[in-house]
Amino acid sequence: MWDTGHQAYVHKLLTGRRERFYTIRQFGGLSGYLRRDESPYDVVGASHASTSISAALGLAAARDLQRKDFKVVAIIGDGALTGGMALEALNSAGYLKKNLIIAINDNDKSISDNVGALHEYMKQLAACKQL
Ligand SMILES: Cc1ncc(C[n+]2csc(CCOP(=O)(O)OP(=O)(O)O)c2C)c(N)n1
Numbered sequence: 001m002w003d004t005g006h007q008a009y010v011h012k013l014l015t016g017r018r019e020r021f022y023t024i025r026q027f028g029g030l031s032g033y034l035r036r037d038e039s040p041y042d043v044v045g046a047s048h049a050s051t052s053i054s055a056a057l058g059l060a061a062a063r064d065l066q067r068k069d070f071k072v073v074a075i076i077g078d079g080a081l082t083g084g085m086a087l088e089a090l091n092s093a094g095y096l097k098k099n100l101i102i103a104i105n106d107n108d109k110s111i112s113d114n115v116g117a118l119h120e121y122m123k124q125l126a127a128c129k130q131l
Pocket of ligand 1: 004007047048049050076077078079080081083105107109110111
């Protein structure tokens with residue numbers, strides 16, 4: 001489950017849209033975002049940041065209700081991780097204890113430099129400092 005739309009470009013290349021990829025973000029071309037009407041592999045529409053953990057948690061809950069067996073992975077950037085929706089999803093995921101993998105892509109950027117306590121924490125974590 002990808003987060004902010006631009007992170008899904010590689011996903012589009014790998015899910016049957018390579019030939020049309022040159023049309024991305026052009027009139028009549030591929031969307032710059034995930035779109036359910038564009039591909040069955042886009043299981044949610046997404047462009048806003050901070051949505052992936054919440055959507056992945058929903059998928060994991062549905063998987064368990066259907067007694068299916070597959071992994072759900074949410075990819076989220078360090079910028080999107082500071083959004084309220086991501087924090088609510090983390091809170092719910094910890095409570096529901098679903099089998100869910102969250103990969104954080106911490107590239108130290110969120111359009112411009114990332115700021116805030118979570119950012120500082122992750123910087124220290126990456127440097128393996130005593131927290
Ligand atoms: C709710 C919301 N607020 C703001 C934006 C504008 N926005 C687009 S990309 C982005 C930064 C995303 O940074 P990060 O999650 O670190 O991902 P990266 O760009 O590094 O892949 C923001 C804030 C958005 N898409 N959604």
